[in-house]
Amino acid sequence: MSKVVEIRWHGRGGQGAKTASLLLADAAFNTGKYIQGFPEYGPERMGAPITAYNRISDERITVHSNIYEPDYVVVVDETLLGSVDVTAGLKEDGAIIINTQKSPDEIRPKLKGYKGKVCTVDARTISIDALGRYFPNTPMLAAVVKVSGVMDEDAFVKDMEESFAHKFASKPQVIEGNMKALKRALTEVKGL
Amino acid sequence: MAIRDRLSGNEAVAVAMKQINPDVVAAFPITPSTEVPQYFSSFVSDGKVDTEFVPVESEHSAMSACIGAQAAGARTITATSANGLALMWEMLYIAASSRLPVTLAVVNRALSGPINIHNDHSDSMGARDSGWIQLYGETNQEAYDNLIQAIRIGEHPDVMLPVMCCYDGFITSHAVENIELVEDEKVKEFVGDYKPEHYLNNAANPVAMGPLDLQNHYFEHKRQQAEAMKNAKKVILEIAAEYEKLTGRKYGLFEEYKMDDAEVAVVVINSTAGTAKYVVDQLREKGVKAGLIKIRVYRPFPVEEIAAALSKCKAVAVMDKADSFNAAGGPLFTDITSALYGRVDGVKVINYIYGLGGRDVKTDDIEVVYNELLEIVKTGQVKSVYNYLGVRE
Incomplete structure (x- = not known):
């Protein structure tokens, strides 16, 4: 049985964690993988904690439960660290990727003794510099691709360019900003 | 060649509906099935289908409109979940007993109460004796394949029964997974045209639909309905064999x-x-x-x-x-x-x-x-x- 890479996203309603999980599924699909991308639905409220998931594999995936022992966890909003048990079940040989201005060493004490790899990326600064607004999901998407290595970086960048061109066909001005945010995040992940 | 794609279950079913290009879709939104008529209505407004889309004010009306359209001679599809299916209840029995092969996508959701939007099978299980054929699908692929086959199963002259195609709310309906789609023209050819023997819009052979049916014939009509359900088993396997030739995907009972x-x-x-x-x-x-x-x-x-x-x-x-x-x-x-x-x-x-x-x-x-x-x-x-x-x- 080939290895299935399992990723869990933690974000807040409105930050685009669900969209990021679907974009990741799309990008992995385009490299020939079998994919799942699904959010855990609840009452939808802006700012409420939400969870989304990805499974990525070379073989067909049949499991249809949520993910309890992820290889990677992405935290789109740092303020969740106090209220959501983000490292629950996270594999020690995996990694957690957090959107924060802090360094991995500064943030580790908040992770309940998690011993695996801790990576950070300042998605807020990247997003505001590139887009003029706070959309943390694009930088976080790039960061998880970088850390997990689920696909080739160049293929990912190329695929996202096409994907944004399609998604933002009616507002092409945001394509360049998103691509800038994506590329910068790939180079600015700390703790690798 | 099959088309490799990635779609949610609801997207897959809406695409199947687009390829089937039914005469009429009448629907009312309810989570988690809402996306099915939502995506389909965009196909209607974009001119990708010729369907008459009827936005009704309740699920009871949705099923009533489907029954009326199908009786008139139109191929008809709708979708619902949970309490929407419950509100259709009276009309489900009428569709089945009138031998009208309406197709219904049921996106399985817990029936209230307590109110809950998530998946279980309490909605469609309650309709198990309504006289509808029930197909269930594990994945987006099976939801798609079942809907296409349902058209042929229900409309078969030995069957003439409505078919509900059920798949899990959120788990299947909202999760994006890999899927293989059949080309538009192959689906079109597979489902063919709807040619009922009797229908209301046939001036050459006028019939009454849904009249009073008392002690002298009601029982015989129910007996025929039961026979149609028995016939369905054989027909389902025949259609599955034909679909396997088209797609390579094997389906059974x-x-x-x-x-x-x-x-x-x-x-x-x-x-x-x-x-x-x-x-x-x-x-x-x-x-x-x-x-x-x-x-x-x-x-x-x-x-x-x-x-x-x-x-x-x-x-x-x-x-x-x-x-x-x-x-x-x-x-x-x-x-x-x-x-x-x-x-x-x-x-x-x-x-x-x-x-x-x-x-x-x-x-x-x-x-x-x-x-x-x-x-x-x-x-x-x-x-x-x-x-x-x-x-x-």
Whole structure:
């Protein structure tokens, strides 16, 4: 049985964690993988904690439960660290990727003794510099691709360019900003 | 060549509807089925289909409009979930008894109350005696394939019954997964044109639909309806064989997974079957003779075939994602044990009610079930027949 890479996203309603999980599924699909991308639905409220998931594999995936022992966890909003048990079940040989201005060493004490790899990326600064607004999901998407290595970086960048061109066909001005945010995040992940 | 794509279950069903290009779609939104008419209505406004889209004010009206359109001679599709299906109840029976092959996508969701938007099978299980054919699908692929086949099954002259195609809310409807689509023109050719023998818009042969039918004929009409359901079993297999030629994907009345030498087996419906297959694979690696049966066709219920498939097992667990509140067991359990009675002796059968209201079903939960079956095989004792899985008590 080939290895299935399992990723869990933690974000807040409105930050685009669900969209990021679907974009990741799309990008992995385009490299020939079998994919799942699904959010855990609840009452939808802006700012409420939400969870989304990805499974990525070379073989067909049949499991249809949520993910309890992820290889990677992405935290789109740092303020969740106090209220959501983000490292629950996270594999020690995996990694957690957090959107924060802090360094991995500064943030580790908040992770309940998690011993695996801790990576950070300042998605807020990247997003505001590139887009003029706070959309943390694009930088976080790039960061998880970088850390997990689920696909080739160049293929990912190329695929996202096409994907944004399609998604933002009616507002092409945001394509360049998103691509800038994506590329910068790939180079600015700390703790690798 | 098949088209490799990635779609959610609801997207896949909407695409199937686009390819079928029905004459009429009448629908009312309800979570988690809302996206189906939503995506489809965009195909209508973009001119990608010729369908008359009827936005109605309730599900009762949706099914009524479908019945009227289908009676007039139009091929008709709708979609709903949970309380929407409940509100259609009266009209479900009328569609079936009027022998109108309406197609309905049921995105399974827990029936209120308490109010809950998540998946279980309490909605469609309640409609199991409404006279509709019921097909169930594990994945987005099966939801798509079932809907295309449903058109041919329902409209077959030996059947002429409505068909509901059920798949799990959120788990299947909203998760994006890989899928292989059939080309538009091949679907068009496969479903063909709807040519009913009798229909209201036929001035050459005027008929009445839905008249009063009292003691002298009602019973005969119900008898014919029952015969149509019996005929459906053969027709479903014929259409599946034809669909396999088109796509290479094999469909039957149910799927047997590693059943050849299975001593313990689980019988399950929809997405949980996939999770259970993973557990079967793991058990097989340890040398445990575990198997699985996934029901695809629940109405008509394949009694002889199910009995034969389970006849060599020592212990079987039937999984129900709906309770019957009969103090005896869930709907699938009742049907399976009835199927075995008088046909197969000595198979120990237990029942688990699981996953109500969207309670997540993990591989660990399924392991609990197989371990209990192995314990029954070892001791020969059944401690409890009617059980609940993953509930706090």
